[in-house]
Amino acid sequence: MLSALLKFELQYHARQLSFKIAAVLFFALGVLFTYGSFGGAEVHKNSPYVITVTVGLLSLCCIFAATLFCANVVLRDTAYRMEAVLFTTAVKRRYYFTVRFLGLLGVTFVMLCCAALGIAVGAAREPGAIQLLSFCQPLLVFGLPNVLFSSSLLFCTAVLTRSARAIYVAGLLLYILYLIAAISGNSPMIATSVLKPGGPDALSVLTDPFGLSAFFGETRSWSNVQRNTRLFPLQGIFLLNRLLWTGFALALLAVCYRFFAFRIHLQPVKKAPATTQQKAVILSRYNVPVHTQGTAYSLSVFYSQLKQEVLFVCKHIPFMAMLLLWIFLYTVELKDSLTGPYGIHFYPVTGYLAEAMRTVRPALLLLIFYAAELLTREKAANMQALVYSTPAPDAVIWAAKCAMLAILVAILITANIGISVGLQLANGYHQPQWAVYASLYYYSGLPLFLFAILILVIQTLTPNKYLGMLLNLFVIALIIFSRRLGIAHYLLRYATVPDLLYAHMNGYGHYTDAFNWHMLYWCGFAIILALPALRLWQGGQQLTAGQRWRALFTQWPAKARIGLAVSITVWISCGIYIFYQTNIRGHYKSDNTQLRWQAAYERQYKPLAHLPQPVITSVSTTVALHPEAGSYTVTGSYRLQNISRAAISKIWVGVAASVSNIQITVPGALQQKANAAFHQYWFQLRTPLLPGDTLSLLFSLQTNRSGFTAFDSEHSVVRNGTYIELEKFVPFLGYNPGFEITDAYERQRHGLPAQQTTSAADTAYHLIDLETTISAPADQYVVTTGTLQGSWVSGQRRYFHYKTSAPVNFMFALSAAQYAVKEEKYKGVQLRICYTTGHEQNIAMMLQAMKNALDYCNRHFGPYTLPQLTLAEIPQYRGAATAYPGVIFSAERINFLASYRDTAQVNQAYAITVHETSHQWWANKLSPANGPGAALLTESLAKYTEAMVLEQHFGRKHVRAYLRADNNLYFGMRNTGEPELPLALTVDQPFVYYQKGGLALYAIRQALGEAALNTALQRLVCKHAWPGRRATPADLISELQQGATAAQRQVIEDNLQKVIVFALQLKMISCKPLPDGLYELQLRVRVNKTNAGISLPPNDNFDIGLFDGQQLTVQNYHFNKSTTVLTLTVKRRPQSVSIDPYGYVLEEDKTDNEVIP
């Protein structure tokens, strides 16, 4: 009997349209996943790793499939009122329960199998044979238990409540709660999670019902070979996890079976009060006139229907529950957005909070759910005959439902604003900017509402409610992930706009303009979608497909026709305008076109790279900024000098792709040819330029940086806070290797050879004299490289004349904003901080940092030669700050709008300013030769200086936290799949030249002593500053090794030329009091040293620190065995003993470095 019933159940499932569609969708998702990038190009698409990732992630999506099947099939007796019949048949309770559940479990699992099939099909193009085991194992280890877990939860909800809505709510809650738990619990499944040393802890592995935290945590450090060949082992805590959750699911089912009543579910009926019989009276109020035409009628109907919808949605407990959940979720999310790297506390400035909650994607799930509920509401209540036989126009009722979704969006945004204001008050911030909050209804609400219309249209056109929801999920996912699927242009991505980057200086800035146009464009499109959908809407009518189709083309009321015509006009004209602004004026390139352009540039011009070209020795420019139009112009001239040994007869000039309206002339030369696609120009000199001779080149450029162009944080013209790294957007000579594709996979895809990272042959400095006049609207102040010679206002514009006093590197970024300026003369240097009024909190600290850093560097590395040092605030886009000769551009949020009142924490505004000031030596004074390891001479040395000045200013204890944070960041970021290079060879691995660089130089300083290290650095500066030869990592190493002992040489080599990490462990064997009042400590120290994963015998010195409650005593010991027993005699019983007490040794797990006797 059981098997016959089960067969019927499965066949019933298989007949459902929703089952077929879901199967196709899961298959498609499986195929789609093989196009994703999992752990790099080296991991095969049919490897156990990729299959497990896919099965694991899709088993989360199975929650939706199971919800659908559960509501559709498990509840069919209730929905079709079959219960009375069924429960009186001979079918036993046990069979009924078992069969229904197995049916659900079976079909949900089939979905995962479809996805696995999809992978097999999608991966057929890949190398590596398809192995059955690598499909079966993930399906059985992850798939089945996960499906069992989610379907048993949903099944129990279904059986106990017999309400489809309760099932949806349960499904949605399960999904959202899991994600929240994953995000707030810092699960390794979430891409942005911070890596904990040693992987996720046992508790978090155990409590993850889907087992993904174990998988992602463990495999994060797997090599490509492991990922290609190894199945995820079912052992240890992971095995326990699987058993635990399978057991939980079974126990849940057992409990549910116990309470499952095999009876008709009766609603408790409230006893109606006894009605007094009344005699039928003559109908006195019959024949009341009705008005069923005109606006007043439509409005009344709309209002009354909307009232019904609002009551329906809001007077519902699950809605309240969902809203509470929402508030919880976003409180966590927003609270997190106030904490930056290194534990920085940002001020809860309204705009940044608003930015963090502008795209509220989870709202789309709610919209899909409620769109389906609202549209089928009359049908579900069996009330359609009453409502749709009234003269109320279908369109008005539809509009009321649409308006309800708008209200829902507004409720969510209001909730977010409430959370945000609450957070501000809780943080003692009392100036919420209400206008910025109000603008969220537009910037966040309108795109969501446009999505709501699309969702409603799809739901309207789909005959089956559940199918409509599934289709909606699919379409929304397609839109959200369209960029990854290769559709990047915003004209093709429904209601999607470029990220609106917020800056406190500039609000949403010039992007708002483009946003408005895109919204108008999509509003037009939404109406074009909605009007025919309305014609096809069934409402209460039961029309055949043919009748609906006819209705689409006939009986359009005049108003609808006009509406459609207007929308089409608006849509097309906005489309044309946006296309013109983006593609024609804005030189739009899709990601792929951009790559092809880069590949073509390299192929065409790299062979010519050896052609000798003159160098630029002086630059003179006039720049006019036009923030209101989002554009700027540059006119200027170069002085070129032939420094080669041969005469040059051809000048080859290029300009960056984002610059338009280019005019270049070389007096005394003929423009020979030009390539407009690559902005390349050749000039034939009438008389060849002899060695040592000079020549001038004139140019004028105009660049459009409106909101329709792709945002470049280094090239932005905005109303307040313009920042342009101008040296990248003025003409250059010869071949520009900066245009080459750097990503190895993309290079291979475009048929380019792997990039060679050899040191540049040219190690000479090419310094320039710079003179520039920059004009901006009269309320702005402009900062750039050079000394301010003068500033004047003419007409509506203000002019700034800058000139360098000594030759500088070819670097001249500029910023312009409504700056307030704080100036101070310090030891002959004019210090200047340009900031926005209201951002004064950290200025004193930053000024102090500039002074301290100047003092330290002047004393140890050589004198500062420029007459000024300026720090200018720029909007926060990414990064913290950038240094130019004599100028530091400092991002507002991390430096100006973060709170460093907590003195236990490192003051990052101070640290960053020290770091950037030290770049005046480590980049500007001493420029490294291009090539591997160049960043060691800039960023690592700046990190070292930063640590030294911090230590001097705040003390060694303070620096410990700072070093520790760097250590954690290094270990969190280093598993990229690429082999890690040592510092002396580092390229493209910021965690090496920033975090490791700082720690490594700190370790060298510990070995050599600060004085010896600084003397070596001073020698390096002396030899390799202009007019000397630019420095290489080898120069640094040889300076360091001068006069070093063998042990010191090894430290230098280990830190700079190897990839050494340690694992230290300290254990207390005994702590005995000696008769003379002293104490004898016996300690066991384990040292594990590896170089790029290969074990080395230790031969190193480490600090042992004894803390007696007030003072830390540090002693250095040598270790040459993996286990050493140390016996120390101390005067007082220590409170704690630790190895590496300052925390500069690169070590993933530092928790076992300290013991308490």
Place this chain on the structure above:
Amino acid sequence: MYRLKIQQLTKSYGNGVKALDNVSLNISNGLFGLLGPNGAGKSTLMRTLATLQLPDSGQIFFDGLDIHQQPQMLRSRLGYLPQDFGVYPKISALALLDHLAVLKGLLHKKERQEQVLALLQQTNLYQVRKQAVSTFSGGMRQRFGIAQALLGSPQLIIADEPTAGLDPQERNRFLDLLSEIGEQVVVLLSTHIVEDVHDLCPEMAVLAGGRVIIQGKPAALTAALEGKVWRKTVSSASLQSYQSALQVISTRRTGGQIQVYVLADQCPDSGFEPFYPGLEAVYFSALKEGAIC
């Protein structure tokens, strides 16, 4: 003066069932009874009249206007009580009736409230007006349906099985109400209870298998059958032979025996007695003939 003209209405469903087969009817003010067994196509006809469904062919005119060309015109003068309906959950009778009144075009607030309260009184729901309709018993819900059908000033009232689920007292009250209103408007009463039609309707039709098989005034239809219906009490064993030999229009069991009603011009056999035909006999004989045809 015919107000509602149904002309050659045909409708078939996807599964091949012909729900309406060339139905033509002309109906004037007053109650019009539509009798028919289950599955005769009554509800399809009602839904088509309520513009909730389109026919495959044929037209319906109300006061000279084609209702499927201008559904809005009809709906603003329509009162429709469907056979089986539900309501939004958790909404009181008063609020729901008020909402439906707005949809029907009662824009004036005071007038609307007066009518809503009057109708609640009339259908004896005034005491429970603040209770959710979804918690009503079958009879109460049916009365609510009647109340909403009378909102506004409907010129065409379509009541599909309106007395189903009402107790005899309620049924009488409702029928009184209908006949009172029916003097000025068209009331289409679909039912399979012969008595309802007999008691109230000056005009009637019988629908079976999607076709109108008989139409006229109940009195005239019964008069036409007078002297043609015969009755005999027989044993259940001999029933078979009677059914094959004679035109049996119906049988009725009483006290273990069976009464056979036979249609014949003369006394068909010994033991048959003449029977004065009621509307029920008309209905059964029509069904019989319809089936034979």
